[in-house]
Amino acid sequence: MGTRTYVVGKVVQALITLFFVLAFNFFLFRVMPGNPVQLLLRGTSAITPAVVHDLEKQLGFDQPLPQQFVTYLRTTVTGQFGRSLASGRTVSSLIGERIGPTLLLVGLSTIASTIFGLLIGIYGGWRRGSAFDLGSTGLALVTYAMPEFWFGILVLLALAGGVGFFPAIFPTGGYSTPGADLTGVSHAADVLNHMFLPFITLTIAYLGEYALIMRSSLLDVIGEDYLLTARAKGLRDRQVMWRHAVPNALLPTLTLTFLSFGFVVSGAITVEYVFSWPGLGLATVDAIDSKDFPVLQALFLLFSAAVIVANLIADLLYARFDPRVKAA
Amino acid sequence: MSVTEAGAPVLLVEDLHVTYRTAAGPVPAVRGVNLGVDRGSVLGIAGESGCGKTTMAHALLRLLPPGTEVTGRVVLGGEDVLAMRPGRLRAVRWAEASIVFQGAMHALNPVQPVGRQIAEALIAHGMAAPREARTRVGPLLDRVGIPARRADEYPHELSGGQRQRVMIAMALACDPALVIADEPSTALDVMVQAQVLQLLARLQQEMGLAMVFITHDLSVLVEVCDRIAVMYTGRIVEEGPAREVFDRPVHPYTAALAAAFPRIGDPRFRGAPAGLGGDPPDLQSLPSGCTFHPRCPLAFEDCPQVDPVLTPAGDGRAAACLLVDGALERSRVAAR
Amino acid sequence: MSRPQIEPRRTGVETRAPAGEPVAPPPQPANPRRIAWQRRRRSFLRVVRIYRRNRMGMVGLGILLFFVLVAVFAPLITNRAGLNPTCTCTGRPFEPPSLRFPFGTDDLGRSVLTLTIYGARTSLLVGFLATLLSIVIGAGVGIVAGYFGRWTDAVLMRMTDWFLVIPFLPLAIVLASLLGRSLLIIVFVIGITSWPSTARIVRAQVLSVKTRPYVERARALGAGNWHLATRHILPNVGPIIFANTVLLVAIAILSEATLSFLGLGDPLHTSWGTILEAAFSSGAAGGGDWWWLVPPGVAIVLVVLAFTMCGYALDEILNPRLRRR
Numbered sequence: 001m002g003t004r005t006y007v008v009g010k011v012v013q014a015l016i017t018l019f020f021v022l023a024f025n026f027f028l029f030r031v032m033p034g035n036p037v038q039l040l041l042r043g044t045s046a047i048t049p050a051v052v053h054d055l056e057k058q059l060g061f062d063q064p065l066p067q068q069f070v071t072y073l074r075t076t077v078t079g080q081f082g083r084s085l086a087s088g089r090t091v092s093s094l095i096g097e098r099i100g101p102t103l104l105l106v107g108l109s110t111i112a113s114t115i116f117g118l119l120i121g122i123y124g125g126w127r128r129g130s131a132f133d134l135g136s137t138g139l140a141l142v143t144y145a146m147p148e149f150w151f152g153i154l155v156l157l158a159l160a161g162g163v164g165f166f167p168a169i170f171p172t173g174g175y176s177t178p179g180a181d182l183t184g185v186s187h188a189a190d191v192l193n194h195m196f197l198p199f200i201t202l203t204i205a206y207l208g209e210y211a212l213i214m215r216s217s218l219l220d221v222i223g224e225d226y227l228l229t230a231r232a233k234g235l236r237d238r239q240v241m242w243r244h245a246v247p248n249a250l251l252p253t254l255t256l257t258f259l260s261f262g263f264v265v266s267g268a269i270t271v272e273y274v275f276s277w278p279g280l281g282l283a284t285v286d287a288i289d290s291k292d293f294p295v296l297q298a299l300f301l302l303f304s305a306a307v308i309v310a311n312l313i314a315d316l317l318y319a320r321f322d323p324r325v326k327a328a
Numbered sequence: 329m330s331v332t333e334a335g336a337p338v339l340l341v342e343d344l345h346v347t348y349r350t351a352a353g354p355v356p357a358v359r360g361v362n363l364g365v366d367r368g369s370v371l372g373i374a375g376e377s378g379c380g381k382t383t384m385a386h387a388l389l390r391l392l393p394p395g396t397e398v399t400g401r402v403v404l405g406g407e408d409v410l411a412m413r414p415g416r417l418r419a420v421r422w423a424e425a426s427i428v429f430q431g432a433m434h435a436l437n438p439v440q441p442v443g444r445q446i447a448e449a450l451i452a453h454g455m456a457a458p459r460e461a462r463t464r465v466g467p468l469l470d471r472v473g474i475p476a477r478r479a480d481e482y483p484h485e486l487s488g489g490q491r492q493r494v495m496i497a498m499a500l501a502c503d504p505a506l507v508i509a510d511e512p513s514t515a516l517d518v519m520v521q522a523q524v525l526q527l528l529a530r531l532q533q534e535m536g537l538a539m540v541f542i543t544h545d546l547s548v549l550v551e552v553c554d555r556i557a558v559m560y561t562g563r564i565v566e567e568g569p570a571r572e573v574f575d576r577p578v579h580p581y582t583a584a585l586a587a588a589f590p591r592i593g594d595p596r597f598r599g600a601p602a603g604l605g606g607d608p609p610d611l612q613s614l615p616s617g618c619t620f621h622p623r624c625p626l627a628f629e630d631c632p633q634v635d636p637v638l639t640p641a642g643d644g645r646a647a648a649c650l651l652v653d654g655a656l657e658r659s660r661v662a663a664r
Numbered sequence: 665m666s667r668p669q670i671e672p673r674r675t676g677v678e679t680r681a682p683a684g685e686p687v688a689p690p691p692q693p694a695n696p697r698r699i700a701w702q703r704r705r706r707s708f709l710r711v712v713r714i715y716r717r718n719r720m721g722m723v724g725l726g727i728l729l730f731f732v733l734v735a736v737f738a739p740l741i742t743n744r745a746g747l748n749p750t751c752t753c754t755g756r757p758f759e760p761p762s763l764r765f766p767f768g769t770d771d772l773g774r775s776v777l778t779l780t781i782y783g784a785r786t787s788l789l790v791g792f793l794a795t796l797l798s799i800v801i802g803a804g805v806g807i808v809a810g811y812f813g814r815w816t817d818a819v820l821m822r823m824t825d826w827f828l829v830i831p832f833l834p835l836a837i838v839l840a841s842l843l844g845r846s847l848l849i850i851v852f853v854i855g856i857t858s859w860p861s862t863a864r865i866v867r868a869q870v871l872s873v874k875t876r877p878y879v880e881r882a883r884a885l886g887a888g889n890w891h892l893a894t895r896h897i898l899p900n901v902g903p904i905i906f907a908n909t910v911l912l913v914a915i916a917i918l919s920e921a922t923l924s925f926l927g928l929g930d931p932l933h934t935s936w937g938t939i940l941e942a943a944f945s946s947g948a949a950g951g952g953d954w955w956w957l958v959p960p961g962v963a964i965v966l967v968v969l970a971f972t973m974c975g976y977a978l979d980e981i982l983n984p985r986l987r988r989r
Contacts, residue, residue, distance in 0.1 A: 020826055028842065145914070145968035147921050150940065150961035153949050161952040172950050225434040232391055232429075233449045233498075234421035243448075244437050251439075266833035270922060274944070284834070288841055288927055296838050303834040311829055322439070 003319050010315040014308050021304045025297045026072050081298035086290040091298045102279030106268050109202035117207040121214025140208030149270035152201040170197050173276030198275040213256045217249040258314035262307045337364040338506050338538040344400035346387050355611050357383040359562040370539040372549030375559035378608050381542045385510050389421050423453045426499040430511035432491035436483040442494045443479025449501045472497045489520035508540045546585045550574045558582045561619045568645030578647040580624045637662045714981050721977025727970035735784040746778035761955050768955030771946045779939050780959045786935035791917040797855025802862025810870025824860045840928040847930045854919045869901050907978035914971035936960035
């Protein structure tokens with residue numbers, strides 16, 4: 001009973017947050033001094049009458065403000081994000097084209113960094129002070145201090161540019177080998193080959209953070225009495241760790257992992273740029289260069305929605321798996 | 329269950345020393361304890377917080393943090409626990425001797441149903457296959473007065489008293505010869521305390537368990553135990569038959585402890601309960617001679633000079649106080 | 665009810681009367697303000713003493729000091745003209761490291777070492793200013809929310825939560841693209857997106873201080889809101905946010921680097937991020953010109969690590985309840 005109101009409450013909160021993102025997008029241009037249309041078109045080259053007309057209609061300048069807002073909400077919710085100023089095509093078609101590669105890259109790297117991060121955090125925390133722990137914690141701090149894009153550049157230099165004693169065994173960017181007409185498995189292999197470096201970059205960039213979170217969580221649990229009970233019952237050290245310590249440390253870790261999804265999204269933007277991976281991140285950077293505001297706003301909305309959903313999942317995880325919350 | 333001669337003590341502790349390693353230096357928590365528990369008998373250990381009783385209890389099954397120095401012998405069912413190989417130790421834990429921890433709220437895993445935690449003990453010692461362990465849990469809970477269907481509930485869904493009973497059921501699951509009860513009723517309401525103590529006493533009699541009962545409340549021990557040992561700063565300062573120690577304490581500390589926990593109806597406690605002034609000393613800077621002398625109302629000039637040893641003081645009794653006949657001589661000899 | 669007696673303080677300096685005998689000076693009236701400041705100074709010195717013993721904190725502080733000195737004395741260490749491509753002090757484009765150019769040259773022949781040193785100025789400055797803005801906003805919001813409570817609190821906390829959920833980079837990109845490319849705008853964008861964490865901490869502290877007896881007494885004596893906020897609440901909030909502030913600077917520097925790398929930085933000021941941006945878009949990565957790409961990144965890593973180490977050390981000291989991790 002309590003769970004259902006909790007879940008509904010969290011979903012409503014998420015929707016409200018999303019609503020404010022939409023409102024933010026809407027009011028951003030109207031709050032700025034000057035003609036919004038001029039602002040939007042400042043610095044762009046592809047100004048055709050069609051684009052201007054579309055923009056004005058989209059912005060609905062002839063209508064009173066509340067009416068504009070409603071129109072805006074309606075069009076946005078139905079997926080009409082307007083047209084790109086740079087290319088003239090609809091933003092939604094651009095998103096449709098680019099979302100696949102991003103999901104592939106971010107999805108796989110998030111899974112990898114979570115799994116490896118958790119494992120490293122567990123072993124580091126359980127054997128606190130050991131060489132493994134000190135080494136992994138140190139490395140985690142260093143990767144945290146590194147901008148992801150710079151790490152990507154290093155990886156690029158090493159394994160694609162072949163600097164120093166590194167072999168240049170990977171392509172310098174892109175989604176697949178241009179010109180090669182591959183299908184099926186060989187196409188998939190080609191894509192994976194191109195994805196490998198950005199995948200490694202994103203995975204290692206966030207692995208450290210997850211390891212530190214898990215380690216910290218486990219250390220919180222280590223002093224607890226029920227671990228002593230488990231040991232007294234005659235369980236092996238490993239059984240105590242996996243059966244009693246880890247389950248208690250896992251829940252706060254997983255929720256924190258979902259909560260840091262916002263950083264993964266940010267990282268994806270820069271890493272896609274470094275490796276020319278044709279996803280939403282690269283589209284963002286292209287839009288920055290061409291001051292393509294409709295695209296930027298739509299992507300901002302999309303990224304925010306993804307992070308809001310991730311936060312919602314974190315809250316729901318707690319409701320589902322923590323018996324103490326379930327009863328509350 | 330192990331094979332020992334009838335009449336041999338279930339537990340024999342010889343010259344146990346436990347020293348913690350801390351950032352501030354070594355802390356001697358147990359400084360030479362000798363005790364024995366016979367089959368089916370109950371030994372009570374009394375003392376203030378920090379006197380080393382919990383440390384000693386944990387030492388019996390080698391549950392102290394790694395790096396802690398433990399010397400001496402702990403003979404359980406004929407074998408020295410401190411010398412066991414890890415595999416043998418794990419088999420002996422819970423099956424030979426188990427512990428009922430204090431504060432069951434924190435001693436039970438909050439994200440596992442209680443039944444599963446009891447079953448885990450059975451499975452770990454090969455007393456039940458994973459499938460049938462579930463059915464074995466029911467009767468165990470029944471025995472402590474908890475309906476079997478509550479096995480699927482989580483610790484936070486049970487009351488404090490019920491959780492303590494679960495701890496007891498869990499401790500008895502593998503039919504140990506010895507149960508160590510570490511402050512099993514301290515964190516509970518008074519009424520519930522009485523219930524839990526009665527339960528323990530009944531089970532001990534029914535199952536013929538040997539028990540080590542640890543608490544700071546001397547009056548509780550009188551009801552439940554055959555013998556009592558009183559600890560102070562890591563040493564036993566008095567021991568003897570329960571009734572005797574409580575009614576006619578020899579060591580001034582025991583007298584103070586007994587006076588601090590009045591019993592209703594006992595004419596000795598007509599007046600207000602007497603407290604003992606001061607605090608237990610810092611284990612890293614113990615007073616010279618008898619460590620109790622700064623707080624002792626009967627201290628005299630030899631007390632700060634000579635560290636008393638346990639000296640026989642009557643029928644099956646002993647006390648570490650210079651007031652006992654012959655204690656001064658024996659202590660001086662022992663110090664050399 | 666009588667006022668509590670405050671002992672008149674002696675300054676401890678004995679003045680000599682003309683006759684040559686020491687005479688105690690007339691007792692001074694107790695100054696509560698001075699007492700408070702003395703107490704604060706004493707606890708500050710105590711923190712400094714404990715901090716000195718923390719190895720990680722001292723190493724971090726050392727690294728920071730190094731970079732700050734390099735930034736401040738940049739004109740003395742290196743030739744400012746080296747930033748100008750037409751200067752005769754420049755070399756050929758894309759030169760690998762040599763004695764003359766320890767970090768090599770960029771696509772215009774400028775010394776990467778000179779660029780990196782001057783980049784320190786911008787990166788550190790933006791980091792500090794943005795953090796300053798962030799804590800001013802954050803502390804302001806936190807104090808107002810915690811102090812006035814109820815509706816104000818609810819509304820402000822909703823806002824705070826919103827900013828916390830929304831991913832930083834997309835938001836910053838939208839703002840910066842719209843507002844233009846200048847240092848102040850970058851400072852503004854970073855500051856306005858990172859205040860929530862400070863607000864949260866400050867609010868929690870305010871809530872705990874608000875109910876303390878001395879605040880009630882002050883109010884009973886007629887203290888106004890402003891007085892309470894500045895004299896009682898603010899000084900108690902300072903230490904708490906300090907450790908958080910140090911970490912905020914690290915994040916601000918990373919954020920500036922990222923925004924500049926994506927092309928939103930100030931083209932008139934060299935920062936580590938703009939160096940990387942120029943290098944990457946000139947194809948240095950594909951061309952293997954590592955000397956242009958590595959030093960600015962290493963500098964960022966070192967500075968962020970240093971701030972993080974100091975932040976951890978401070979956290980351990982100011983939150984003694986934290987177990988040693």
